[in-house]
Amino acid sequence: MEILAMHISNGIINGPVAAVFAAFALAVLTLCVLRGRRDLDDRLAPMAGLVAAFIFAVQMLNFPILTAGVSGHLLGGALAALLVGPWVGALCVAVVLVVQALVFGDGGVAMLGLNVTNMAILGTAAAYLLIALLLRVLPRTPAGLAVTAFVSALVSVVVASQGFVLQYWLGGTTDLGNNLTGLAGTMAGVHLLIGIGEGLITATTVLTVAKVRPDLVYALRALEPVAPATRVPVAGSAR
Amino acid sequence: MGAGHAHVLYRESTSPVHRLPPEAKIAAMVSFTIAVVATPREAYWAFGGYALLVAVVAALARVGPRWLLGRALIELPFVLFAFALPFFGAGERVEVAGLNLSVDGLLGGWNILAKGTLGVLASLLLAATTTTRDLIVGLDRLHCPQIFTQIATFMLRYLDVLVGEARRMRVARVSRGDDPRFLWQLRGFAAGIGALFLRAFERGERVYLAMVSRGYSGRMPAVWQGAGAATAGQWAAAATVPLTAAAIAAAAVVLT
Numbered sequence: 095m096e097i098l099a100m101h102i103s104n105g106i107i108n109g110p111v112a113a114v115f116a117a118f119a120l121a122v123l124t125l126c127v128l129r130g131r132r133d134l135d136d137r138l139a140p141m142a143g144l145v146a147a148f149i150f151a152v153q154m155l156n157f158p159i160l161t162a163g164v165s166g167h168l169l170g171g172a173l174a175a176l177l178v179g180p181w182v183g184a185l186c187v188a189v190v191l192v193v194q195a196l197v198f199g200d201g202g203v204a205m206l207g208l209n210v211t212n213m214a215i216l217g218t219a220a221a222y223l224l225i226a227l228l229l230r231v232l233p234r235t236p237a238g239l240a241v242t243a244f245v246s247a248l249v250s251v252v253v254a255s256q257g258f259v260l261q262y263w264l265g266g267t268t269d270l271g272n273n274l275t276g277l278a279g280t281m282a283g284v285h286l287l288i289g290i291g292e293g294l295i296t297a298t299t300v301l302t303v304a305k306v307r308p309d310l311v312y313a314l315r316a317l318e319p320v321a322p323a324t325r326v327p328v329a330g331s332a333r
Numbered sequence: 334m335g336a337g338h339a340h341v342l343y344r345e346s347t348s349p350v351h352r353l354p355p356e357a358k359i360a361a362m363v364s365f366t367i368a369v370v371a372t373p374r375e376a377y378w379a380f381g382g383y384a385l386l387v388a389v390v391a392a393l394a395r396v397g398p399r400w401l402l403g404r405a406l407i408e409l410p411f412v413l414f415a416f417a418l419p420f421f422g423a424g425e426r427v428e429v430a431g432l433n434l435s436v437d438g439l440l441g442g443w444n445i446l447a448k449g450t451l452g453v454l455a456s457l458l459l460a461a462t463t464t465t466r467d468l469i470v471g472l473d474r475l476h477c478p479q480i481f482t483q484i485a486t487f488m489l490r491y492l493d494v495l496v497g498e499a500r501r502m503r504v505a506r507v508s509r510g511d512d513p514r515f516l517w518q519l520r521g522f523a524a525g526i527g528a529l530f531l532r533a534f535e536r537g538e539r540v541y542l543a544m545v546s547r548g549y550s551g552r553m554p555a556v557w558q559g560a561g562a563a564t565a566g567q568w569a570a571a572a573t574v575p576l577t578a579a580a581i582a583a584a585a586v587v588l589t
Contacts, residue, residue, distance in 0.1 A: 104370050105448030112370070127478045134480060139551075140541035143487020144534050147495050150488060182484075189484045196359065197342060197460035197468060202452040203363050204370040266441075295526060302527025303534075310534070 101194065101201030102208050102258065109204075111265025116207025122215050123188055130181040133312075141310060142178050146186040149174065152295070153190065168292045169254055171217030172225070172247035176300050179312040180222040187214035212257035221250035225313050239304055239314075240297045247296040248289035255285035342404065342460035349570075350394035350462045354563035355471025357571035362459045364575035368582040369451045374444040376585035380451065383581065386574055387454045396461045405453050465489050473552075474562055483551050491537050498533045 134142065149170030170190075174183030188210050194200040201209045224246040232238035259278045266274075304311050350358075365386075372379050391401060463471070469489070473482045502525055548554075563571075 103445065103449040104366060104452035105374075105445040109371050127480055130480055134483075136541075136545065139483065140487060140491075140537045141534065142484050143541075144491045144495070144530070144537050146484050146488035147491035148530060148533075150492060151495055182480075185481060186484055186488075189481060189488055193465075193468070193485060193488070196362070196456060197463075197465065198456065202370070202449065203366040203456065204452065298527045299530045300527075302531055306531055307534075 101191075102205040102212075102261075104202030104204050106202075106266070107205060107208055107261050108265040111261060112205055112208055114207075115211050115261065119188075119207040119210040119215060123185065123210065126181045126184045126188075130179075130185050133179050133182050137310065138178055138182060138312070142182050142186055145170070145174050145177050145183070146189050148299075149187060150190045150193070153194070168288065168295065169213050169217050169251055170292075170296075171213060171250045171254065172221035172243065172292070173296045173299060175218050175222040175225055175246070175250075176243060176296070176313045177303065177311060180218055183222070184214045184218040187218060208258075208261050212254045212261075216257045217250040217254040220253040221246040222313075224249055229313060236301055236305070240301050242313075243297040243300045244293035247293040248286070251285045251289035251292050252282055255281040342457065343464050344394075344396055344400070344461045346395050346462075348393060348395045348462070350390060350458075353462075353571050354474075354561075354567055355463050355467040356474040357471075357563045357568050358459055358463055359468070359471045359475065361571040361575050362455050365455055365578045366452050368575060368578035369455075370448055372448075372582045372585045373589045374440055374447070376589045379581050379585040380447045383451050383578060386577055387451065387458065390458055390574060391454075394458060394462050396458060400461075401454060401457055404457050405450060470553075479551055486553065487537070487541075490540070491533065494536050494540070495529070495533045498529055498536065502529060502532070 149168075152168045152170055169187070171183065171187055174186045177183070178186060191201060191209050191214060192206065195203050195206050195209070225242055228242040228245060229238070232241060256278065259274070259281055262277065263274060300311065304314065308314055365383075369380075369383055372383075388398075391398070459468075466489070469482050469485050472485065473479075506525075
């Protein structure tokens with residue numbers, strides 16, 4: 095029961111359910127494209143590319159969890175939501191998944207809708223809702239931002255893993271009977287551990303960026319009506 | 334342009350498959366995979382047919398079986414999941430070699446193994462015959478939204494920036510007396526991950542602004558796309574594989 099990577103490969107979920115989720119993912123991504131176009135300015139375009147590259151690199155680090163023989167990896171949905179916002183963020187994760195499915199065979203092409211729904215849509219949406227909530231509630235300090243990043247990353251990973259359980263319940267090709275609750279438990283437990291790692295990485299990265307270039311953190315910009323003076327990068331400012 | 338990019342899986346060659354335009358290959362690969370997934374799992378012979386198709390394309394593309402099978406190991410976690418299913422599946426059970434196994438689980442395991450492997454092999458063939466740059470050109474020609482291809486272009490471009498910065502930072506750490514061994518390398522890496530991100534961003538931002546100042550407006554110039562879009566003949570050539578697969582799938586649905 096233990097072996098699950100986050101990318102669903104072909105044949106795990108039946109065709110009709112995969113098709114329904116593919117339609118759902120396509121609809122949400124279309125919305126993201128429409129809303130994302132408005133967000134994507136000269137500052138966000140390179141950031142979106144870098145966030146996608148970062149997520150791509152980080153997803154390559156599969157960590158095996160020794161006791162259960164499970165391998166899981168980081169998702170990056172919370173990082174994307176914090177740095178480039180929910181719309182472009184979901185697109186970034188989706189780009190990573192499409193490229194992985196097309197050229198690395200990681201995640202079946204026919205299951206792309208399921209994978210996009212879990213990781214790009216559910217993960218990013220859960221993260222962004224929490225970010226919007228926590229940034230209002232918590233004090234505007236580096237510690238508050240760190241807690242926000244950590245918690246939203248942790249929760250988004252667990253939510254994404256439960257998306258798989260839902261999909262398996264709807265259209266798993268093998269009926270697991272009562273073992274399905276076991277599957278849910280295993281997925282939640284494993285991804286709680288992964289989520290801690292993800293939370294730490296997200297918090298460190300966002301905190302560093304917020305310290306040096308707060309103008310680059312979308313979540314801080316979006317929630318602060320009085321935007322700080324836009325800092326035009328000066329040639330030679332970086333090394 | 335594009336030299337030194339992440340072409341980890343690309344196999345340089347001039348085979349007929351390599352020369353096909355990327356959009357035709359992407360469309361063929363995706364429809365082949367859908368045909369495979371739509372096949373009922375009891376039609377064992379159909380999967381033999383698909384494997385044969387994959388083998389023919391691999392031979393045409395001059396991709397060796399050792400390379401293909403070695404790279405297919407990415408699927409390993411799911412293979413293990415497939416082997417677990419017979420033990421955990423519900424319903425009717427059967428005795429095989431002294432083991433009490435679920436029939437549904439056995440079929441489910443086979444299903445994942447067969448369809449997963451064929452899907453991985455198909456993507457690997459696409460990756461082996463198409464550079465990542467061509468892949469984006471192909472997606473663009475298939476009318477993928479521009480914001481999507483733009484993010485993908487920058488992602489592939491910045492991967493190298495990221496790896497390069499990580500290497501430079503490691504050299505800087507080591508030359509200042511850090512002596513990382515084994516897992517302890519991770520500590521230095523984790524402490525520097527925020528700095529890595531920022532450095533890579535500032536580098537990437539300069540690259541981006543340089544592009545913008547040279548006229549970049551969200552889409553690469555036509556010359557970057559290389560050879561022109563697929564002709565009808567090339568589409569027809571690429572379509573033979575998914576059409577054969579669809580015929581097999583249709584036969585399998587009718588026969589089972």
